[in-house]
Amino acid sequence: MLWEILWRNKNSFSLTFCILFSVLCLMWQRNPLARTVGFFGTVADRASGAMNSGLSATGRFWVEIDKFRELERKYDTAQKQIEEYRLEKDKFDALRRENETLRKTLGFAASVQYPEVKAEVLGIRLNSISPRIIIGKGAESGLKPFMPVIAHGTDRDGALIRSVVGIIVSADNGTSIVQPLIHPGFQLGVRLPESGEWAMLSGNSGNPLHSVLTVMSGDGSLGGKKPSGQTVITSGDGGVFPAGIPVGVIEREAPRQGQARAFFVRPYAPISQLDSVTVIRKMPDPWASKTESENLEEFLRTEFGAPDYPETLIRTDERRARPQTQTDAARPEDEKAPETQPPATRPNEPRRLQNVDPTPR
């Protein structure tokens, strides 16, 4: 009986269920159903990536054979170079030891080397409203949300460099989701080493393969230097990325962000063609997560102690509280206080400094 009623009104019930479910998930994002769907989505993304690798493998087969012969020749050359570089490595180690000694002597913080994990890119979904990259390493390899992701790209001169890809936003056992730097929610503090300016990089640029850079310091003139072609590097001040990692290159001017000048930045990392990435196993600096939750007043503390603010500002002077339309001449004589004499201090009121005209009359 009930089934018949349901079946007769199946369209209405189905529509109501689907709408209610979707709205509920939108309003209550932490519900267990949403998490289950999220899990299946990650599995589907992973399968999609695996299928991509499998299908593209056949197409690449003949290309790879051609490359193989060339690689053999390069291998022999590389073997000879390795011998030469062994000597260079010794020199590098000696320089690093010297650097550490000098840092210790001068009282600088010791340079930190973070462990890195290489991961294969399983899928790149830039066509989504929320662009993302799926990589083949996860929590089992020590990856956690907010860890920075970099890749090898080439700079303007064609030299191989490390460059910013994004940050990890979700990590399950064997896979992770990376939010690339062209994601609308991505923000990163950066520097322009050529002009010495500080800037904020955002993925919400209006251009799918570019980021937008807003100059935060100076007058935006970039030290009088030509903006296009300037390199952008991480500032390290956001607490997520280490300082000095190349991000991209300024291409052209973008519409102003309020009063600040803005520029489109082309990332060095080829986001749409990545095969592998490197995850720096570095968690955000402790202060980066603390500042928002802690009381900001602690930053105002000085050697004189914490600031003491009055609870409320109460105006006791009735004349000031009166509307300004009443002119001084129209006031009663007894209300006209002589301006040269400071008002007498009341017994329980703290003494305040008065503005005294030092010029002789």
Next chain:
Amino acid sequence: MLNIAVISAGILVSFFLKGFNFLSLNFEKLGGSIIYPDFLLIFVIFFALKRGEFSGLWIGFFAGLLEDAGLLGYAERTGEFLPIIGTHSLVYCLTGFVLGKVNRLMDKDRTPTIVLLVFVTTLVERGLVWLLVGVLEDFNKSYSFMGPAVYTALLAPVWFFVLSWIYQVQEER
């Protein structure tokens, strides 16, 4: 039961095709971006037109859930990334339902009808998703509307032919 399994497989394959950027056009060297066809939406439209509102609604709902599964948003209160489920599922199920309702009013076998219908539907779907995600998170200034809508519409007749051949769908009378 077999019918449901075959349709589920179709949803997954469409999702995978969309996922690994099958038939995407790369205009990066011309200073443009990459345009992707929306196979999942074509699949929903196809079944909504051929089988009516009930099938369109449910296929749209599950296709949307799959699409939603990878959406993550930053929750400032808790300082973590959480899945945003519900945007695509809501829009896709409404799309499937509405197209299933109006399918008898149009000549759905004519190519111009299919092209126009897919173009308009893709535009509306992308607009609604952009709006919903924008309200919940940030408005994505880089989200393209026209390019994917045109490309999806142009591919739709071919894809409809392939799907008709695979599914041999009996139209709902």
